[in-house]
Amino acid sequence: MKVKLVFLGRLEEQAGYGFADISPDSPLDWPGLVEHLGSELAGAVGSEKVKVALNGALVADKYAITVNDGDEIAFLPPVSGG
């Protein structure tokens, strides 16, 4: 299956890219998802301050997420607009 990862803000800099596709064998839970990231990035997205959107909708509890084929996961660090 194919999953699209999106990194916003400083997470993009940490990842070195804004988008990435991963091809896991089966649906992923949160630990399975972060396993696909480097250890530094996994630590960063694990922070309470980083929110997650699944297919464009904000997830209430990212640690309880299930990621399926075709999903887009966005990692959202604290915002700084205006």
Added chain:
Amino acid sequence: MSDVRLLTSSFDPAEELRAFTAALPMAGGIVSFLGQVREGGGIEALELRHYDPLTLPAMEGLAARVRVRWQLDGLLVIHRSGVLVPREPIVLVAAAARHRRDAFAAADFAMDHLKSESWFWKREKVGGEWRWIEPRAQDFEDIGRWR
């Protein structure tokens, strides 16, 4: 009438305000806030990033909350994304109401929430180097006034 826009190229705040006002002859008071990229501090450019699925829908949601909370004749919210240079406008909020208090409060509320709750990530270029801007404690204090 709410006019909420996420723009990826420069806009003319004076023209936007003129058009907004012209469409609302019954409004007795219009309060506007313009945020621009400040000059100085060696800042060469500012970049605002957004995430399409969230950013504009959340701005529209904010506008709807403002309309529920205050009696307005019109609300204008324009926010830039992309790379901006000093003196370029970033954000324009205007609230039109029968009476000025509603217009002041609505514009103030909208700005506080755009600053600390909207889906934008900002970085600035100083001396040729980009650095991400963290949210300021003041922004969270500002938004706390409305709870």
